[in-house]
Amino acid sequence: MQIVLFGPPGAGKGTQAKFLSEEYNIPHISTGDILRENVKNGTELGKKAKTYMDKGELVPDKLLIDLIKERLERPDTRKGFLLDGFPRTIPQAKALDVILDEINKKLDAVINIDVGTNELVRRLSGRRICKKCGASYHLMFNPSKTKDLCDLCGGELYQRDDDKEAAIKNRLEVYKNQTEPVLDYYKGQDLLIDVDGEKEIEDVTSEIRAALVKFQ
Numbered sequence: 001m002q003i004v005l006f007g008p009p010g011a012g013k014g015t016q017a018k019f020l021s022e023e024y025n026i027p028h029i030s031t032g033d034i035l036r037e038n039v040k041n042g043t044e045l046g047k048k049a050k051t052y053m054d055k056g057e058l059v060p061d062k063l064l065i066d067l068i069k070e071r072l073e074r075p076d077t078r079k080g081f082l083l084d085g086f087p088r089t090i091p092q093a094k095a096l097d098v099i100l101d102e103i104n105k106k107l108d109a110v111i112n113i114d115v116g117t118n119e120l121v122r123r124l125s126g127r128r129i130c131k132k133c134g135a136s137y138h139l140m141f142n143p144s145k146t147k148d149l150c151d152l153c154g155g156e157l158y159q160r161d162d163d164k165e166a167a168i169k170n171r172l173e174v175y176k177n178q179t180e181p182v183l184d185y186y187k188g189q190d191l192l193i194d195v196d197g198e199k200e201i202e203d204v205t206s207e208i209r210a211a212l213v214k215f216q
């Protein structure tokens with residue numbers, strides 16, 4: 001099953017991908033996570049990406065397309081994959097079509113997780129991430145039971161630099177101008193499935209699961 005999880009910053013792509021990737025036993029490929037890992041390890045890619053990411057700007061297409069091509073060519077995508085955070089521009093969507101063609105695969109669906117702006121701001125500003133395992137929490141909606149530590153691994157929780165107020169505002173603008181047009185691209189290919197992302201986490205998962213039944 002080849003799926004794109006689409007939606008604005010804070011829609012819940014990462015949260016949902018975690019459950020779905022376990023359930024379907026296919027890798028969760030988050031370009032945001034891969035970039036943050038590169039920043040943490042001080043790689044060339046990480047150095048180039050950091051300034052864009054901290055401001056909430058998109059990292060240049062060429063870097064992302066090279067990254068995703070290398071990732072999709074690995075053997076663990078044989079049974080499928082869940083893409084989270086890619087594609088985010090029309091050139092990225094077109095490049096993905098070319099890459100998939102080369103590896104003889106095609107997308108089954110693009111799940112658009114729909115959430116309004118006020119709710120996105122609430123989610124992003126309250127989000128906390130585990131330093132060790134990357135698990136995502138929310139101060140109000142999805143709190144850690146062990147307070148400032150991760151329930152899964154005991155790691156310390158922190159706030160992403162791009163979850164500060166100014167960067168959140170910019171990310172939402174960038175989404176509107178550069179990423180939203182990708183929805184029409186996939187509508188044109190008859191791949192788009194809209195899901196109400198404002199419901200409880202488990203209810204959103206159920207809605208996505210129901211939409212994906214026919215591809216299993």
Ligand code: AP5
Nearest residue numbers: 009010011012013014015031032059085123127137138201
């Ligand atoms: P990336 O990491 O992809 O960030 P994003 O798209 O802004 O998405 P988020 O991770 O912020 O949100 P999410 O939808 O995963 O929400 P989550 O599940 O965490 O990208 C970061 C940066 O990297 C970009 O700005 C860019 O610079 C660069 N980049 C990445 N990909 C790129 C690309 N393709 N091209 C160019 N640049 C790229 O949920 C959010 C919060 O809400 C959490 O606290 C969660 O607990 C809570 N929550 C989730 N669901 C619910 C619910 N149903 N109810 C209540 N709370 C909920």
Ligand code: ZN
Nearest residue numbers: 130133150153
């Ligand atoms: Zn953890």
